[in-house]
Amino acid sequence: MEDRHKECLLKNRVFMCSEISLSTGLFANLTESGVITDEHLQKLQNIIRNDTTKAAVLYFLTELLPKRGSKAFNLFLEALCESQQEHIADHLKQCLSDVCPEDAGTFKSLRSELQSYYKRRLASIRPMPWLQDIYLNLTDVFVERQLKLKTNHKGDERIVTMKNLFTPQETEEIPRRLLIEGNPGIGKSTICQTLAHEWGKQSCGRHCGTLCVHSFDLVLSFHAGDFIDVESVAHAVQKHLLPSDYSITPSELQGVIKAKNVLIIVDAFDEANAGNRTLDRLIEGDILRHKTLLITSRFNFLENKQRHFESRFTVEGYDEEERLEHVKRYAEHKNIASAPFESMLKDKSILDLCSNPLNLTLLCLLREEDTQLRITRTALYTSIHRIIKQKAAKRLKLIEAEVEESLLRPLYQFAFEAHQKNETVVREKDSKKVQNFQRICEVGYLTNEVIISRLQKEVRFQFTHKTFVEFLTAKHIAEMDREERMNWMQHLRYADYSIWIGGLAIEDFKVEQNEPILGFLFGLLEEESAELTQMASLVINETRFSYEHHPLSLVSPCGASHQLLRLIAELNVVPPELAEVICKRRPPLINIHRHCSVSCRRGMLKLCNLRFQPPIRMNVYLIDSHDEEEMMSFVQKLIESKSIDCSKKIWIKPRNDTELWNDVRGLRIGQADSFQQVSIYCFNIEGIPCEEFSFGNHLSELELFRFKPWHSFLLEAALHKPLTSLQFIRCYKLDDRCISLIHQLLRNQRNLQRVQLTSWQHFGCFLADFAQMENLQSLEITLNDSTDEELRSLEAILKRNKLSELTIHSWYFSYSRSLYSVLNDSFNSMSSLRELRLRYVNIIHLPNLRHLDLINFSLLSPSELNDDGIAVLSDALRSWRNLQQLSIDFDPFSSVAEQLSIDFDFRFSVAECSLRKLFEAIAGCHRLQILRFDSLEMADSVVPSVCRMIESLKQLRKFTSVGNKSLTEEGFKQLEPIIKRNGLNIHME
C-alpha cells in the first residue's frame, strides 16, 4: 500500500472506528476481491465476538489492510461503496486529495498528459480532413472571435471577447454553465479547439484577462458524442482523452476532478443530443455542479435547457474586418499574395458566404485552384465535391463516372441514413453492408476508422462536417425518383413548435432545421424545372406562403411563411415554370422584419426580378435590425422594384431627430412610389428636425409609438396629408397644444377609417370628433371615466354600424355601469363588427355578445373571468360560427397573488367544470385557426377536454398556452400526440 494511503488510514482511525459497519456485505466484498482471506475473516469475527466491533475495525485498519498490497486501498474504497457505505469512501477520497502531497503527483501528471495531448493534437485545422496535405496551423490562421452575450430574456445583447469568456458578466458570480450557439461552420469547434490548445501551451503570456483559460487547473475537452454510454465524466476522460496505458482509475480521476478547478468543454451538442444522459446531467448540474462547463451547439437544440446556462453566447458570421483578417492570415500562412483573396471579398454576391469561416476557408482553397467565384452555398459545395471526385478518381485510378456510381452513391445513402438519425457517423455494423466500404472511405468524406474508444477498440467512421452530411444527403434525395422524393418531403414538419414545461425535456422544432438540406436540394435541382416546381409547390402549400400573415411585430420570426424565399435564394436563376407558379400563388402581402435572414432577403430580391401584376405589397419592420446600412440599401432596392408595392407600412426607430429626417427622406416616406404608412418609435427623439421636415403628400397612415408632447412637429407635418389611419400607442400625457392639434387633424381628415388612441389616459374627449366621421371602421381607445355626453357619442358611433373593429382599454376595471350598458345595447345592432378586443372588462355585463358575428375576439389581460364570465363567453362562442381567432387572458394576478398570499379584490378562480364547458364551446368553432390562452390553469384533469377540443378544430394552425403552472408531465403526455400534429404551430410555456 502506498504511504499516502497509509497516512490517510492513520488520520481517519477515530472516524472509521465509529462509522464503519462490519457488515456481511463489506466482508463479502473484501474477501471476493482478495483484500482479506477466510482466515482473516475468522479472526475479525472472533474479535467482534470476544471484544467489540470497534476493536475489530482497528485491527483491520492497523494490522490487515496496510499489508495487503498496492491495490488494497482502492479495493477497500470500492467495497465500502458496494456495501452502502459510500459516504465513508467519499470522506477518505476527499481527505486524500486534501492532505496527500502524492495526490498532487497524480494531478500533475494528468495535467501534463492532457496539455501535451492538446498541444500536439489540436495544433492544426483540417478544413477538409480527407485531404491530409491540406491543413492550416491553428495559431497562424485563427481569427479572434467576438461573441454576443444575451443579457436578458428580451434578447438584448452585448459583445464579449474570447478573453473575457469566463469573466463574471451580469452578476458577480463566476459563470458555471456557458453556452455558445451558432450556425454550421461558424467556428464553434474552432473556438473549443483554441481554448484547449491555448491551455495546452501552459502559459498565458500577457494576452489573457484575469479569468482566462489558464486559470483552470484542468481543461477537459470533449465532443458531445464522447458522453454517450459512459457513466461519468471521469470515465469519458479515461476513454477519450487518455491513452490506454495511462494508469489511473476512474475513482482517482473523479477525486482529482472534484478537488480541482476544472473547465469541461463539450463541442457539438447538436450532433449527439439524443439519449445522452451523462451530458444532460452535467448540463442540469446534477453532477459536477461547481465545475465550469462550456457547451457549443447549433441553434435550436437546447431550447429546453437554456435555463441551466448563466451565460449564453452566440457566435455570428465574420464582419468586414474579420473577413479581411481571415484571408490575410490564410495567404500569409500559405506564403502567397493576399490580393486575389481580398478582391474576392469585394464581390457583394458572395458576401454572406464569406461571412462564414468554413465557407470562406473553402472559397480560399478554391480560389487557389480556380478564379470563378461561387455564388450560392450549393454552387460552393458542388465545386468542392467536384474537386474531391476528381482527386479520388486520380488516386483510385478510376474514371469519374465509376467513382460516382460505385463509391459516391452508397456514400450519399450513408449520409442520408446518418442524417435521419441525426448523426454524423457510420457505425461499423452499417459499414459492413457494402463490400467496398474501405474504398468509399478513400474518397475522402469519411475519416478513416475513428477509434472512439481506446479501451474497447470500437470503430466508427466520421463524416467530416455536418454541412457535408447535409450536402451528401441532399445529393441522395436529388437522385431519388420523384415519388420517393416527394414522399420524403411530405413527411417533414413545416410548422414550428416550442414547448417549455418545467422539468420536462421536450425538443423544439423550428422550420429552419429542415433548411440546410432543402436549400441544397433546391440548388441541386435548379436545372430540373419540373421537379423544382413540384417541390416548391409543396413548400408553398405547407408553409402557407400564399396567405396574408399579420400582424407584424417586434418578435415576428423569419418563420415558416418565408421558407420559400430562403430556398429560392439557393437558385442562380428562377426557372420560368417555377416563376409562373410563384406568380400565381404569390401572397398579397409580405412582412419583412428584423429577424429576416440574409438568405431570406436574397430570396426576396429574387422575387423582385419576377414580373408580377399586381405587385406584392410589403411591410418592413426596420427597427433594431442587425446591419442597418445593409438593411437600408435592401429596402431601397425593394422600393425601386416594379414587382413590389411599397405603399404599405414601414416601422422606424430613429435615434435622434437627424436620423428621423434621414429615414423619412431616404425611404421617401409618404411619396407616391414608396411607403405611405409609417410607424415611428418616438421615444428617443429629443430635438426638433429642420424646418423643411415633412412627409410626402401621399401619407395615409401615421402611427406614433411612445409619443411625447414635444413631438408635436410630427402632427403638424401630417396636418394636411390624406390620412386614413392615425394611431397613438402608449403615448405620454398630452398637453393642450397636442390635444388641439389632434382635434384639428380629426376634423381635417374626414376620410379617417382607423383611429387608435391608447395610454393610461382617458381619451373620451375625442369621441365627439369620431362620431362625426362617416368612414370610421376601426376604433381603439382607452376610456376610463366617460361623461354622459361622451357615452352618447360612443353610442352613436357603435349604432351607426360601420365599425368592423373595436378595441376598448380601460384602467383598473373602470368600466362604469353606463359604459357596459352602452356596449351591451349597441351589440344588438353591430352586425358589421368582426373583431373585438376588450381589456379590464367583466363580460358578465355583456350578455349580448352572442348577437355579434365575430371573426376575432380577444379578452386582453387582465380581465375578470370567473365561472359566470365563462358561462357568458361559452354562450357567445356557441353562436360565433365564423370565429377564426380567439385569445383569452385569464387573470394572471390570481396565481401571483396566491403565491404571495395577497388577497386582491380582482382574484378570480375558475371551476374545472366551467373550463370543460368553455373547451366544449370552443370545440364547436370549426373555423378557428388561432387559439391563445394566457395564464390558463390547465390541470391534468381537464386535459382530456383540451384534447377533444383540439381534435375537433381541424383548421387550427396555431395554439399557444403561456403562463400555465398546473400541467404535470403526466398531463402533458396525454396532450403531446394531439398538439404535435403536423401543420400545427404550438407554443407552450
Ligand SMILES: Nc1ncnc2c1ncn2[C@@H]1O[C@H](COP(=O)(O)OP(=O)(O)OP(=O)(O)O)[C@@H](O)[C@H]1O
Ligand atoms: N476563428 C477562426 N479562424 C480561422 N478559421 C476558422 C475560424 N473558425 C472556423 N474557421 C474555419 O472554419 C472551419 C469550420 O469551423 P468549425 O468546425 O469550428 O465550425 P462549427 O461551427 O463547429 O461547424 P458545425 O456546426 O458544422 O460543426 C474550420 O475548419 C476552419 O477552417
